[in-house]
Structure formats: C-alpha cells, structure tokens
Amino acid sequence: MSFNHFDDRGQAIMVDVSAKQPTLRTATAAAKVAMEPKTLADLLAGRTTKGDVLGVARVAGIAAAKKTPELIPLSHPLAIHHAAIDFETDPEAGVITIKATVRAFERTGVEMEAMTSAAVTALTIYDMCKGTDKGITIGDIRLLFKEGGKSGTWRREEPA
Amino acid sequence: MSFNHFDDRGQAIMVDVSAKQPTLRTATAAAKVAMEPKTLADLLAGRTTKGDVLGVARVAGIAAAKKTPELIPLSHPLAIHHAAIDFETDPEAGVITIKATVRAFERTGVEMEAMTSAAVTALTIYDMCKGTDKGITIGDIRLLFKEGGKSGTWRREEPA
Amino acid sequence: MSFNHFDDRGQAIMVDVSAKQPTLRTATAAAKVAMEPKTLADLLAGRTTKGDVLGVARVAGIAAAKKTPELIPLSHPLAIHHAAIDFETDPEAGVITIKATVRAFERTGVEMEAMTSAAVTALTIYDMCKGTDKGITIGDIRLLFKEGGKSGTWRREEPA
Amino acid sequence: MSFNHFDDRGQAIMVDVSAKQPTLRTATAAAKVAMEPKTLADLLAGRTTKGDVLGVARVAGIAAAKKTPELIPLSHPLAIHHAAIDFETDPEAGVITIKATVRAFERTGVEMEAMTSAAVTALTIYDMCKGTDKGITIGDIRLLFKEGGKSGTWRREEPA
Amino acid sequence: MSFNHFDDRGQAIMVDVSAKQPTLRTATAAAKVAMEPKTLADLLAGRTTKGDVLGVARVAGIAAAKKTPELIPLSHPLAIHHAAIDFETDPEAGVITIKATVRAFERTGVEMEAMTSAAVTALTIYDMCKGTDKGITIGDIRLLFKEGGKSGTWRREEPA
Amino acid sequence: MSFNHFDDRGQAIMVDVSAKQPTLRTATAAAKVAMEPKTLADLLAGRTTKGDVLGVARVAGIAAAKKTPELIPLSHPLAIHHAAIDFETDPEAGVITIKATVRAFERTGVEMEAMTSAAVTALTIYDMCKGTDKGITIGDIRLLFKEGGKSGTWRREEPA
Numbered sequence: 001m002s003f004n005h006f007d008d009r010g011q012a013i014m015v016d017v018s019a020k021q022p023t024l025r026t027a028t029a030a031a032k033v034a035m036e037p038k039t040l041a042d043l044l045a046g047r048t049t050k051g052d053v054l055g056v057a058r059v060a061g062i063a064a065a066k067k068t069p070e071l072i073p074l075s076h077p078l079a080i081h082h083a084a085i086d087f088e089t090d091p092e093a094g095v096i097t098i099k100a101t102v103r104a105f106e107r108t109g110v111e112m113e114a115m116t117s118a119a120v121t122a123l124t125i126y127d128m129c130k131g132t133d134k135g136i137t138i139g140d141i142r143l144l145f146k147e148g149g150k151s152g153t154w155r156r157e158e159p160a
Numbered sequence: 161m162s163f164n165h166f167d168d169r170g171q172a173i174m175v176d177v178s179a180k181q182p183t184l185r186t187a188t189a190a191a192k193v194a195m196e197p198k199t200l201a202d203l204l205a206g207r208t209t210k211g212d213v214l215g216v217a218r219v220a221g222i223a224a225a226k227k228t229p230e231l232i233p234l235s236h237p238l239a240i241h242h243a244a245i246d247f248e249t250d251p252e253a254g255v256i257t258i259k260a261t262v263r264a265f266e267r268t269g270v271e272m273e274a275m276t277s278a279a280v281t282a283l284t285i286y287d288m289c290k291g292t293d294k295g296i297t298i299g300d301i302r303l304l305f306k307e308g309g310k311s312g313t314w315r316r317e318e319p320a
Numbered sequence: 321m322s323f324n325h326f327d328d329r330g331q332a333i334m335v336d337v338s339a340k341q342p343t344l345r346t347a348t349a350a351a352k353v354a355m356e357p358k359t360l361a362d363l364l365a366g367r368t369t370k371g372d373v374l375g376v377a378r379v380a381g382i383a384a385a386k387k388t389p390e391l392i393p394l395s396h397p398l399a400i401h402h403a404a405i406d407f408e409t410d411p412e413a414g415v416i417t418i419k420a421t422v423r424a425f426e427r428t429g430v431e432m433e434a435m436t437s438a439a440v441t442a443l444t445i446y447d448m449c450k451g452t453d454k455g456i457t458i459g460d461i462r463l464l465f466k467e468g469g470k471s472g473t474w475r476r477e478e479p480a
Numbered sequence: 481m482s483f484n485h486f487d488d489r490g491q492a493i494m495v496d497v498s499a500k501q502p503t504l505r506t507a508t509a510a511a512k513v514a515m516e517p518k519t520l521a522d523l524l525a526g527r528t529t530k531g532d533v534l535g536v537a538r539v540a541g542i543a544a545a546k547k548t549p550e551l552i553p554l555s556h557p558l559a560i561h562h563a564a565i566d567f568e569t570d571p572e573a574g575v576i577t578i579k580a581t582v583r584a585f586e587r588t589g590v591e592m593e594a595m596t597s598a599a600v601t602a603l604t605i606y607d608m609c610k611g612t613d614k615g616i617t618i619g620d621i622r623l624l625f626k627e628g629g630k631s632g633t634w635r636r637e638e639p640a
Numbered sequence: 641m642s643f644n645h646f647d648d649r650g651q652a653i654m655v656d657v658s659a660k661q662p663t664l665r666t667a668t669a670a671a672k673v674a675m676e677p678k679t680l681a682d683l684l685a686g687r688t689t690k691g692d693v694l695g696v697a698r699v700a701g702i703a704a705a706k707k708t709p710e711l712i713p714l715s716h717p718l719a720i721h722h723a724a725i726d727f728e729t730d731p732e733a734g735v736i737t738i739k740a741t742v743r744a745f746e747r748t749g750v751e752m753e754a755m756t757s758a759a760v761t762a763l764t765i766y767d768m769c770k771g772t773d774k775g776i777t778i779g780d781i782r783l784l785f786k787e788g789g790k791s792g793t794w795r796r797e798e799p800a
Numbered sequence: 801m802s803f804n805h806f807d808d809r810g811q812a813i814m815v816d817v818s819a820k821q822p823t824l825r826t827a828t829a830a831a832k833v834a835m836e837p838k839t840l841a842d843l844l845a846g847r848t849t850k851g852d853v854l855g856v857a858r859v860a861g862i863a864a865a866k867k868t869p870e871l872i873p874l875s876h877p878l879a880i881h882h883a884a885i886d887f888e889t890d891p892e893a894g895v896i897t898i899k900a901t902v903r904a905f906e907r908t909g910v911e912m913e914a915m916t917s918a919a920v921t922a923l924t925i926y927d928m929c930k931g932t933d934k935g936i937t938i939g940d941i942r943l944l945f946k947e948g949g950k951s952g953t954w955r956r957e958e959p960a
Contacts, residue, residue, distance in 0.1 A: 763872060
C-alpha cells in the first residue's frame with residue numbers, strides 16, 4: 001500500500017485533481033472538550049453576562065475552515081460554500097461536543113476543512129478556559145460523515 | 161468566577177499584558193492519532209521509500225506554532241524562539257503520540273502555541289492517511305507541562 | 321426580521337451558497353480621506369519626486385481585496401477576477417476620493433471585497449500621512465454599485 | 481515637506497526604527513456605522529436570540545489588529561499586548577460608534593492597529609447587515625488618542 | 641508597448657479575466673542552488689540520518705505555490721489542483737536543480753505559482769545550509785514550460 | 801558536519817534561540833532580473849506614464865520581508881525594524897539589479913528576510929513583464945552582507 005500524497009518515488013506532492021469533475025461535497029467532523037464540570041457550569045451560566053466563550057469559538061472555527069490550505073501543506077486550496085458549528089454540552093460530565101460541517105462544490109473533499117474547523121473551535125475554547133482549568137483535554141476529533149466525489153457517502157459507525 | 165478573556169461587561173478582549181515582564185516560557189503539549197495498526201505499519205515501513213508522513217507532519221506542526229495568533233482570535237501575537245515535535249509510535253495499538261514543545265522569552269505563555277502545534281501535526285497525519293483509513297481519531301490533545309511567568313511551573317499528573 | 325449570517329437559533333454561520341449558480345458579479349465601493357489641504361498639496365506635488373503615496377495605497381487596496389475572506393469572518397472565500405482602484409482629488413477641500421471595483425464570476429457577491437479594498441486603500445494613505453497630519457479622517461465608505469446574482473443591479477442614489 | 485515612508489529619492493521604505501527604545505504605546509481609534517434605524521433596532525433586539533452581530537464584529541476587529549502589518553505595506557510588524565473594542569449605539573439615528581484601543585510596548589506607535597481594528601469591525605457589521613440594508617455607510621474613522629513614543633500624547637479636539 | 645498589469649493611465653490593476661473561459665493550465669519553472677560541493681555532499685549523505693533538507697524544502701515549495709496570490713500583488717487568486725517539486729543534484733558542481741510544476745483548471749496561467757514555488761524551495765534550502773555556507777547562490781529561476789490558455793504552449797529553448 | 805536546523809536524531813526543528821541576547825542585525829541580499837533590453841527600455845521609459853513596475857515590485861518586496869516566517873518553515877518569526885529595496889538598471893544588458901536591506905534588533909539574523917525580499921521583488925517584476933517576455937530569468941540571489949550576532953560581520957567577496 002502507498003499513501004496518495006506521495007508519488008511513486010516517495011516524494012510529497014499535492015495530488016493532481018485537475019481532471020476530476022466538481023461535485024457537491026459535504027463533511028461533518030466532531031471534537032470533544034473535556035473540562036471540570038465546574039468550569040463548564042461557569043461557562044454556560046455566564047454566556048450573556050460574563051462572556052460568550054462558545055460564540056467566540058464558533059467564529060474562530062468558521063474562520064479556521066478557510067485557513068485549512070495554509071495549515072495542511074499538501075491539501076488543495078478550496079473555496080468553501082458553507083460552514084457551521086454546533087455545540088452540545090453535557091454539564092455533568094463537563095464535556096462540550098463540537099460538530100463542524102463544511103460544504104463546497106469542488107473537485108476534492110472537504111474532510112480536512114471540517115476536521116480543522118472542529119479542532120480550532122476546541123483549541124479556542126481551551127484558550128479561554130485555560131486560566132482556570134489547565135487540565136482540559138481535547139479529544140475524539142474524527143470524521144462523522146462525508147458525501148460527494150467518487151468514493152461517495154461515508155458515515156462513521158459508532159455505538160449509540 | 162469569570163474568564164479573563166472577557167472584561168467586566170462580558171466583552172471579549174485581548175487581555176492587557178503590557179505591564180508584565182518577559183520571562184522564559186516553555187510549554188509541551190501532546191496529541192494522539194489512533195489508526196488501524198495496518199495503516200501505521202505501512203506508514204512506518206515506507207518512511208524512506210513510500211513517503212515520509214511524519215516528516216511532512218513535523219514541518220506542518222512547526223509552521224502551525226507560528227500561525228497560532230491567526231487561528232486563536234484572542235491570543236497574543238508571540239515571536240517564538242524554539243519549536244520541536246517528537247513522535248512515539250505504538251505499532252500494536254496503531255497509535256502515534258505527538259509531543260510539541262515551544263519556547264519563547266515573552267510576556268505571556270506559549271501553551272496555545274504548543275497545543276496548536278500538536279493539533280495541526282495530528283491533522284496533517286490524518287490528511288495523508290485518510291485515503292486508506294477514514295476512521296482515524298485524534299485525541300488526548302492536552303498540555304503536559306508549562307514553565308515561566310507568574311503562575312510558574314505546572315505539570316500534568318498522569319497515571320503511569 | 322433576522323440577519324442571514326445566523327441560523328434560526330441565532331448562531332453565526334457561513335451561509336450555504338453551494339446551490340447557487342455562479343454569475344458575473346461586480347461591485348464598486350468608495351471611501352474618502354479628508355486631510356489638511358496643505359497635506360494633500362504636498363502629496364500631489366511630490367508624487368514623482370517625494371514618493372508616490374497613491375501608488376503604494378493602490379497596491380495595498382488591490383492586495384486587500386484578496387485578503388477579504390481572512391478579515392471578515394463569515395464571508396465566503398472568493399477567487400476574484402479583477403480589481404482596480406481610482407482616485408479623485410479635491411485639493412481645495414483636502415479630500416481624496418477612492419473608488420474600488422472588484423469583479424468575479426462567483427456564487428456570491430463581491431461587495432465586501434470592494435468595501436474592504438476601499439477601506440484598506442484609505443488606511444494606507446492615512447499611514448503614510450499621519451506623521452504630518454494625525455487628524456486625517458476616513459469616511460463615506462459605502463457601496464456605490466453592485467451587479468449580478470439573484471438580487472440583480474443596485475445603484476446608490478446620491479445627490480448630485 | 482516630505483513623507484517619512486519614503487527615502488530622499490522618493491522610494492517607499494519601511495522606516496528604520498531599530499535605534500528607538502521601546503516605550504508603552506496606546507492608541508484609540510473610532511468609526512461609525514450609519515444604518516436605517518429599523519436595521520439597528522432589529523440588530524439590538526435580537527442580540528441573544530437572532531444573532532450577536534456586535535459579538536462577531538468584535539472578534540473580527542481584535543483579529544484584524546493582529547493582521548495590520550499584512551494589510552498596510554510599509555507598517556512595522558508589531559506584537560500587540562492588548563486590544564479591546566467598545567460599542568455605543570444611537571437607536572434614533574441608527575448609528576453604531578466603535579472605539580478600538582490597542583496597546584503595545586514597542587518601538588513604534590499602534591495608531592494603524594487601532595485604525596485598522598476599528599475599520600474591520602465596521603466592515604464586519606456591514607457584512608452581516610448588507611442583506612437588508614445595502615445603503616449602510618461607514619464613516620468618521622479617525623484617531624482619538626495616542627500616547628507613548630517621542631511625540632508623546634495626542635488627543636483629538638472634537639466639539640462636544 | 642505597454643504592460644498589461646496597468647490600465648491606459650498607467651495605474652496598476654488586477655487585469656480582468658472574468659470573461660475568459662477556464663482551461664487546463666500547467667507550468668514548470670526551475671531554479672538552481674549553487675553551494676560548496678562539500679556542503680552538498682554532507683546534505684546528500686545525511687538525508688536519512690542528519691536531516692532531510694530536501695524533504696523540508698519540498699513541503700515549503702508546495703505550500704508557497706498556494707501563497708503566491710499573497711506575495712505577488714497584482715496576481716489573481718487561484719485554486720491550484722496540483723503541485724510537485726523535483727530535485728536533481730550535481731555533486732561535483734555543488735548544484736541542486738529544482739523543478740516545480742503546478743496545474744490548475746483556471747482562467748489565468750499558473751506561471752507565477754510555479755516560479756514562486758521554485759524560488760521558495762530554493763530559499764528554504766538556503767535557510768538550512770547558510771549556517772555552514774553563507775556564500776550559496778540561487779540562480780536561473782526561469783519558466784521552462786507553460787500550457788493552456790489562449791497563448792497556448794510555450795517551451796524554453798535551451799542549449800543541451 | 802550536521803545542519804543546525806535538525807536535532808541529533810535528524811529531526812527538523814526551529815532552533816532554540818531563547819538564550820541569545822538580541823543585537824542589532826542587518827542583512828543585504830541581491831537578485832538580478834535579466835530580460836530583453838527592449839523590455840527593460842519600455843519598462844524604464846514608461847515609469848510615470850505606462851505604469852511603475854519597479855514601484856509595485858518594491859512594495860511587494862517590503863511586504864515579503866514581513867512574510868518570511870510564513871514561507872520558510874524552520875525560520876524564526878521576527879519583528880523587523882527596517883526594510884528597503886534599491887534598483888540599479890543596466891539598459892544595454894537588459895538587467896535590473898535588486899538590493900534588499902533588512903534590519904532588526906533580534907536574537908537571530910535577518911538574512912532570510914533580505915533574501916526573501918529580494919526574491920519576491922524579482923518575482924513581482926517577472927509577473928508584470930511576462931506578458932511580453934516569458935524568457936526572463938531571475939538569478940544571482942545571494943547574500944551580500946550581514947552584521948550582528950555572535951558570528952559578526954560577513955561580506956561577500958566579489959570580483960569587481
């Protein structure tokens with residue numbers, strides 16, 4: 001097996017996608033931010049009075065989707081057509097679940113845009129909370145769903 | 161409790177650090193990339209012939225440390241003085257552990273630079289492996305160690 | 321009424337334009353830089369001997385049109401196909417009027433590219449003149465004209 | 481008179497500030513966004529339910545302060561130490577007044593950072609409101625205050 | 641004769657390409673890095689043990705192809721579809737020859753992307769070798785080949 | 801011999817300069833652009849009427865000095881304090897010689913900033929002239945002079 005970001009001499013390349021037809025591509029990626037339940041409680045209680053941590057993180061995540069080609073060296077520059085970030089919170093466990101969805105009519109998939117968007121959203125939450133809770137962990141950054149292109153639809157099988 | 165990236169009216173700010181004295185700051189963050197053991201075996205076997213996935217990811221991680229202020233909206237721009245990325249691999253489990261260390265003589269800490277560097281290193285590995293293994297998960301992005309500044313040294317307590 | 325950069329829960333999004341057909345889009349925006357007439361006189365007299373302030377500002381404005389998606393968080397990344405900056409000067413009033421025109425064959429309008437280009441052109445003039453005239457004011461940044469897309473042509477009605 | 485961003489042959493330069501000593505620099509700039517009073521009323525009424533336009537614009541303005549050296553060609557790269565954006569609204573007139581304050585311990589002033597931050601905050605408000613009110617005008621982008629450096633403190637004299 | 645990056649008043653513009661049809665564009669550019677033969681021998685001998693200078697430079701060159709519109713003010717933003725860097729080395733002469741190939745289905749050519757990619761690859765090699773050999777020279781950055789668009793195919797005639 | 805951008809296991813790093821004291825650093829690099837004498841004659845004849853190619857290129861070169869840390873992966877982010885570009889032209893030979901000088905009070909040298917600035921200035925000239933003269937070659941990109949830091953002053957020995 002070989003990795004397709006390298007040519008047959010093992011040299012890194014940006015894979016040639018010029019012969020592909022653009023299709024509608026969608027990808028959703030997730031990430032989790034695990035903190036002290038007390039930190040999450042404070043974060044949620046103060047959203048409209050103490051500061052909207054999730055609102056700032058969402059803007060960062062959307063902006064990061066556009067920055068993906070600058071961060072991932074062999075990725076293709078893409079003009080994305082949609083980006084959205086959703087949060088779910090589990091106050092007892094102290095966990096914020098991020099879902100980032102990106103869409104584009106393009107020659108190549110938007111998985112990296114969704115993954116990067118979820119990761120930077122999580123990092124931005126960490127940034128704002130680290131003053132009170134350095135032990136916060138970001139995990140489970142993973143693709144949930146992709147659609148479009150020759151390989152078609154893929155959905156992560158996860159235990160309910 | 162309130163988060164220090166917001167003023168007393170709850171408005172997002174870049175915290176004023178102009179009155180702080182620069183000190184030597186170091187931070188180490190980690191991340192894990194969990195893939196099929198077969199994918200990791202191929203990746204490791206082909207490093208010098210099929211393509212150096214970890215070498216590309218390391219360059220991306222070092223470059224990302226410099227891009228942190230562009231990604232994390234309320235973070236301070238920093239001129240970092242050192243960045244390094246180490247990998248450990250567990251072939252049986254299919255896990256790559258990334259450690260990113262950043263150092264700077266600055267008024268504010270380099271935790272976000274280390275966390276961002278580890279995260280982008282992991283995302284870049286994902287990018288190169290996703291063609292054969294979409295289910296790869298990035299996790300355990302966390303601060304291991306920080307040093308410098310008024311709050312001094314902090315080290316994550318982890319089970320051996 | 322609601323703003324279309326937010327979903328029905330009030331969350332900021334990059335609006336989905338993937339289903340739109342690309343059309344030819346043009347937008348022209350203007351800005352005014354008001355300075356001491358003496359400053360403008362010096363600026364105009366010295367263009368070929370003391371330094372071409374407007375030439376530098378024009379290059380900055382064209383480059384800024386390309387940077388719009390990095391500056392405006394919820395804007396779509398666009399591959400613009402044309403950008404031009406015109407200046408008119410009123411030496412008696414000490415006013416430089418900037419007109420920035422941007423064109424692209426795209427799914428979404430180029431109004432923000434034209435507005436950003438005009439604004440950065442003006443800021444760059446300010447930068448070069450502020451050493452002698454800190455009181456300079458930038459104003460009247462506004463859309464003059466747009467064309468293309470479903471909403472068609474729009475032209476600002478202004479008193480002659 | 482000549483402009484100090486050009487050498488004695490009229491060539492654009494980044495002025496040499498290497499011999500200057502760093503001092504604490506502060507600058508405050510303002511901008512106004514004038515819209516239909518109805519648009520502003522909707523914007524203010526829906527902040528917590530329809531979408532936080534000003535919250536998104538504030539994040540954009542802070543991020544833009546960091547991007548100033550990329551936008552203004554002859555400006556010096558600066559590591560800013562503080563940035564904050566305040567809004568005042570005049571519902572009857574339909575006007576949002578933006579004040580952007582930037583601080584840094586640096587060899588050169590932060591006027592351009594404050595001006596750029598105010599301008600991009602205003603452009604971001606325009607972006608989110610243009611769907612319902614294309615005629616919005618951005619004006620009165622001007623320095624209100626600066627402190628630090630050899631030229632010392634400067635404060636705009638304005639009619640009360 | 642006039643240069644087409646300027647309008648008929650001599651003002652710099654981004655040329656309007658919106659009326660052009662996209663075609664498949666390819667460009668190959670070359671660059672040479674001339675160093676002490678001893679430096680090149682060390683570089684080649686240590687690729688898998690002392691550090692992979694050419695591997696790092698290749699990643700930098702591919703990333704630079706994507707950054708071209710940010711570097712060259714009047715160039716069009718392009719979504720490139722392929723980038724690859726090849727090296728040939730002449731140990732006796734101490735010369736590394738770089739060939740950078742870029743491809744895109746676009747309205748305008750990718751010559752600047754290939755030229756910039758070759759130049760930045762060379763600069764990155766210089767960066768890593770300058771500690772031992774400051775006298776290194778980068779030369780012969782030139783277009784070898786272009787294809788696509790109205791002007792069709794062009795190939796540099798070079799002595800064998 | 802080993803290259804200092806790699807650690808003792810051959811892994812790419814950003815070298816740790818945090819223990820170094822800042823000193824005043826200056827570097828001058830040069831580049832040559834060789835074109836048809838006819839192209840250069842047109843370029844020079846039309847500077848104030850047909851378009852100021854060298855003026856645009858100078859702005860691009862100064863901006864590029866600031867972008868160096870984004871282009872050269874293992875380079876340190878630097879806050880440069882001065883940048884200037886000079887041109888000399890040899891109409892008979894059709895050669896433009898570029899000299900780029902950069903200065904900073906920093907822990908590490910500014911050689912890469914000067915080299916990158918000279919290279920991007922040359923590439924920008926190429927961009928504007930390639931429509932009439934594709935065969936233009938950029939060469940002799942080389943350090944002429946550096947000063948500051950532990951290794952002190954270095955000056956290229958060149959035949960008169």
